[in-house]
Amino acid sequence: MTNSKLFLSARHVTKSYGDTPALKGIDLDLYAGEILALLGPNGAGKTTFIKIIATLLAKTAGRVQILGHDLDQDLRSIRHLFGYVGQDTDRSAYARLTVRQNLQFFGLLRGLNKRTIQEQQDKLAGFFDFRENLDKLFMHLSGGQKQTVVIMRALLHDPPIIYLDEPTKGLDPIIGKKIRAFLKTYVHQENKALLLTSHILTEVDEMADRVALIHDGRIGVVGTPSELKQSVGAAHFIELERDKVPTAVCERITALPSVTGILERELAWLSFGLDDPFAGTEAVMRILQEENIVTKFRNQGVSLEDAFIHHIGALNSKFD
Numbered sequence: 001m002t003n004s005k006l007f008l009s010a011r012h013v014t015k016s017y018g019d020t021p022a023l024k025g026i027d028l029d030l031y032a033g034e035i036l037a038l039l040g041p042n043g044a045g046k047t048t049f050i051k052i053i054a055t056l057l058a059k060t061a062g063r064v065q066i067l068g069h070d071l072d073q074d075l076r077s078i079r080h081l082f083g084y085v086g087q088d089t090d091r092s093a094y095a096r097l098t099v100r101q102n103l104q105f106f107g108l109l110r111g112l113n114k115r116t117i118q119e120q121q122d123k124l125a126g127f128f129d130f131r132e133n134l135d136k137l138f139m140h141l142s143g144g145q146k147q148t149v150v151i152m153r154a155l156l157h158d159p160p161i162i163y164l165d166e167p168t169k170g171l172d173p174i175i176g177k178k179i180r181a182f183l184k185t186y187v188h189q190e191n192k193a194l195l196l197t198s199h200i201l202t203e204v205d206e207m208a209d210r211v212a213l214i215h216d217g218r219i220g221v222v223g224t225p226s227e228l229k230q231s232v233g234a235a236h237f238i239e240l241e242r243d244k245v246p247t248a249v250c251e252r253i254t255a256l257p258s259v260t261g262i263l264e265r266e267l268a269w270l271s272f273g274l275d276d277p278f279a280g281t282e283a284v285m286r287i288l289q290e291e292n293i294v295t296k297f298r299n300q301g302v303s304l305e306d307a308f309i310h311h312i313g314a315l316n317s318k319f320d
């Protein structure tokens with residue numbers, strides 16, 4: 001990303017609600033053409049940070065620059081540079097207006113002319129298969145349909161930057177997939193930038209170019225999904241039923257050169273990290289045979305969820 005244009009930079013951003021600190025110094029860069037995911041436990045500060053850069057919440061201290069504009073000085077210009085979808089979908093549009101009326105209202109509010117609004121609305125509704133819902137009242141839509149409207153609203157003015165706070169929450173797999181595909185194309189082909197949060201880690205793994213782990217108001221780790229997974233210490237696992245493997249056998253397996261160690265994943269399973277899944281599995285199987293152990297086994301690749309648990313666990317002990 002080093003050759004890409006810097007769209008957003010946040011430095012030492014802090015935020016306290018009363019006496020309670022929620023952000024303790026966030027440094028983050030967002031580049032053109034990238035999807036950056038903020039991951040973190042509930043209450044970590046993700047929404048607080050997004051609301052600050054979306055100008056909906058005042059920060060306590062720090063500096064934010066968006067496409068050369070300072071958040072503290074150029075609020076008006078900055079508001080045209082991004083689209084935002086918050087966590088609270090129900091309150092993001094007028095219940096008693098139709099989808100079309102809502103999009104028109106918010107488009108006009110942004111200073112778009114009717115023709116542009118119409119064109120954008122047609123394009124987005126076509127893409128999201130949403131034409132048949134355009135004349136329905138917002139309050140009569142399902143949760144996922146409302147979410148789709150709110151995403152369309154955020155994209156109406158074709159902004160260079162998009163902030164999405166849990167965008168596919170409550171969406172069925174088909175529309176979720178469509179929205180992910182649309183966003184990936186939008187960002188990568190049109191050189192936009194997307195900052196999103198999500199607790200669906202398979203989605204983040206599929207979409208994000210980089211991931212920032214936020215925990216207790218600080219950014220702990222930033223990297224590509226594969227970098228984060230690699231830092232768990234193994235690329236693959238072999239898992240055996242814990243109650244079928246005596247301690248002595250477990251020790252023999254752990255001592256194998258192809259086994260990187262035991263990882264804590266699930267209570268019922270012993271998880272051995274492997275660098276090379278084929279050689280590692282073969283070596284483990286040989287020991288099981290020699291020891292006459294009968295156990296189910298499963299092979300798995302390290303997931304972003306493993307990386308999340310690994311890092312958040314480590315950060316917990318670092319910050320405690």
Ligand SMILES: Nc1ncnc2c1ncn2[C@@H]1O[C@H](COP(=O)(O)OP(=O)(O)OP(=O)(O)O)[C@@H](O)[C@H]1O
Pocket residue numbers: 017022040041042043044045046047048049087
């Ligand atoms: N309006 C508010 N007043 C007081 N405290 C708040 C307010 N909003 C958030 N907080 C606190 O700030 C911290 C960060 O909250 P935030 O909503 O940013 O977390 P989050 O990472 O978005 O969590 P989630 O994954 O649950 O959406 C939490 O401890 C929360 O209780």
Ligand SMILES: [Mg+2]
Pocket residue numbers: 046047048087165
């Ligand atoms: Mg949140």
